[in-house]
Amino acid sequence: MVIGTLEAVRRYPIKSLRGVALDCVKVESSGIPGDRSGALFALQGTREGNTYRGKEHDRLHLLQDAAAALASAKERNVTVEVRRGEHFFDVAPISILVDDWLRELDAHVGYHVEWERFRPNFFVRACEGSSDPVPLEQALVDARLQVGTARLRVRSPIERCVTVTYHPLGETSDPRILRFLAAQRNAWMGIYCDVLEPGIASVGDPLILS
Secondary structure: OEEEEEEEEEEOOEOOOOOEEEOEEEEEOOEOOOOOOEEEEEOOOOOOOOEOOHHHOOOHHHOOOHHHHHHHHHHOOOOEEEEEOOOOOOOOOEEEEEHHHHHHHHHHHOOOOOHHHHOOOEEEEEOOOOOOOOOOHHHHOOOEEEEOOEEEEEEEEEEOOHHHHOOOOOOOOOOHHHHHHHHHOOOEEEEEEEEEEOEEEEOOOEEEEO
């Protein structure tokens, strides 16, 4: 079953900061090289020793430069440092969002919710006119997917937090988004995946459910 077409690819060099658009990407067993290879860690306060995340500051996602993020945290009287490693993932190396999963949310809030709020590695546009609906996240757990030459296994739905209420361009946040997800979708939107076979994924590739 072809779920849809890969419309966008994103890599997030520093966790919680702005992503970088790519046309083609290598998918390794540990994820996309350079994806979330750095993270901000708080050196004081309630988050001391832990990551300083988007949910602590609703403007981090607008920044791409580490120096700007450090300055932004300082303005909020928080001292942070950038630590670098292989990857700083929440759960799994690859995240996927399919536009079909947004439709009920769009109808609830009255506009097309920007997919960028959810920060996926792969954003997929579902096949139009297909007689087979796209399975929901929970139904895909343990399913095998293929995108380009990479093969993936779905680990779990992605449980969302307040960061999805932040506008990707810095406009007014919309708390209705998270309230709807919590009430109607177990706070889920998107899927986490592990990499079964490394490969290359490019914009325009089909996402195939094996």
